[in-house]
Amino acid sequence: MSKRNTLRKKLLATGVAATGLLGVAGAAQAQSSVTLYGIVDGSLLYTSHTLNTTTGQNAGHQFSFTDSGMTGSSFGLRGTEDLGGGMRAIFTLESGISVANGGFDNSNGNMFGRQAWVGMSSAYGTVKAGLQFSPFFLSLYDTDPRGMSYFGSGLVSYVNNVYVTGLFNSNSLTYTSPEIYGLQAAGMLALGGTAGDFQAGRQYSASLRYHLGGLTLTGALYNGNAGGSATSTPVPSTVEFVGRTLGASYRFENSLSVYASYALYKVAGSFSNSVYSGGASYFFTPYLSVNAGVWYTHDGNEGSNHSLLAATGVQYFLSKRTTLYGQVGYVNNHGNMHTGLSINNALNEVTGSTVGTSIGIRHMF
Template structure:
């Protein structure tokens, strides 16, 4: 009897050791901490007029301050199990920021990855937002970028997508696509809060071409920064790399249900690695309401980064926005809504800060 038990124990131990050797796993802690000082020549008050100048500390001046956990397990045969939990943090007070009021309000998903692509379930970025990121010449800076224009139009809708199933195809001859379906979770009403999106990207040598579509219904769970607005949006763009310089151009349309927003956005910009430690970038955005062409905005921004090391850099960026008609596009995300909206006329913003990656 003891001999049989011993043999069984040895067999189980061998199975555990074999499994451990076969399924290698890892968990990585990562994050960004970014803070600085921001100046705005104008702010928008509650009545839409000029609320005066702003100068003060700003969290997430260029990049969002975040921390997260990534996990990966090798299942064998080219298959991997993976997860990602990511939260925004506010360096000014230690609370939440860029996280939609939740502990892991940026990303919270689990999935599998293999030769046939990647399938993930949970809170994720939409395929549309992935292309908005890809198309941005300033890397989705918190001041003067696609991120500011996007948030002005849609707030968090299409960025933080709850209850999402997302599939990313493998890259085939430079072509790669993604599709998603987010379920609203409203009993008796399948349409409420439902969101779907798709993108297609093609890269050949130094050329990139990309396009995406998003459609979302109102309803579903409310969050501090609304993520359930009715929105139809589309984007098409291209990029080309000339040695150390990358040029990008895109066209985006945001149509928001019940808000009067039907904005066309035209963007061009460049990023230039002047030296191994100095990066320069610039972008221009022209936004006009298709239903009221007298409502338009012109936004321009430039930035400079000096890398003290691979993980730490100091930066400065300057933005200018001019609003006419019913538009009140702002310059920055860092102190939203103080800086996400601006009054009519011209507003200038300057941001200086430091960023560290870990």
């Protein structure tokens, strides 16, 4: 064989090897992805009364532009990498924003104050580490008839009782099992981060979910201590409270879903609020849906403190990403209860009756 032929074969072999390596690199790159996503939501809000937080008296009706009338405005990055053998590396970084002024909102006040975690998923379940939602909150979300709308929903009741504790859990580790015969379990431990004091700021939560056809049953608990490093965030998330919930939902084949749940928010030395809720949602067409819910709150420590919140909403889907919506709510407070109508601009309301409405537009990307 001539030297020229030998050199030609070597170059050909090198070219094939290089092509193969480039193909492998391309395949590996194709198995990784990072997605930019978000929600932009703005609305007009009217309430017949407004609580003056300084005097505790009625400050009159209000008409205002409101950030996040139905869903919290946010943007984030979501990533995944296929590691082979059914394992994936995953992460999420999510920031709450305000379309009213362009600042941070709907979070704990930090840059990525809604979610900031990294984890692994496989056939054996999912493990995450970082700032994330608790199993207790996700269980409540599962059985809320209005999808935890920022106006007139179980989210208003949640934040009114314990603010953002349990929503944005710093320093947390979670495990979520795969669904086995309809059963799925989740657990969370959030470390307080204070040297020499393991109890300060420590939070833990667990949930159990059963799913069969259109039926979903949920149960969850939450225990949190005050203190810890999360108290230094712009919006502290370490209210010391005990939470419990049981809920159920059923989705019929005709696009009707019904919901019922019980939640307990107990703050030692302050209140023990039980919240009973029920409601339904229905899709008239793929473009038009309506939902409604009622939440009754009663303080087990003081019977004169109770409230009734009722709300309904309609959504018209201009596209898969853009929605026009309208919402109407009513709340009646007794004693020292100050349940509000809206997360933003009307979280607390006066004693007696208040009505409100919200109309807006939401775009998702």
